[in-house]
Amino acid sequence: MEVRTRKVGVATVIDLKGQIDLSSSSKMRTAVLEAIKAKDASRVAVNLTEVSYIDSSGIATLVEGLQLARSKNCHFVIFGLQQAPREVLELARLDKVFEIRLDETAALAS
Secondary structure, three states: OEEEEEEEOOEEEEEEEEEEOOOOHHHHHHHHHHHHHOOOOOEEEEEEEEEEEEOHHHHHHHHHHHHHHHHOOOEEEEEOOOHHHHHHHHHOOHHHOOOEEOOHHHHHHO
């Protein structure tokens, strides 16, 4: 899995590519938590456009990121869900918990 972090205005966008599983979720976790803990963090958007698979460890990382963001008054949003990751979130009923947007433009405008 590849992880890239970039600034877009006041937001931090975390671009993920590949499959998120137990062996790769630690890279994602590090990027998400560092972005939220940054002193200027007001919005963190996780780009899942190029993620074809996510397991429970990846979901747990997203939940941890959401909880930390809420505690730091940081807006946390995910966007670009492909069908398989979307189904995982829906099965866990987390699609109602996360702010999910279609694309980056919508994620940064919300």
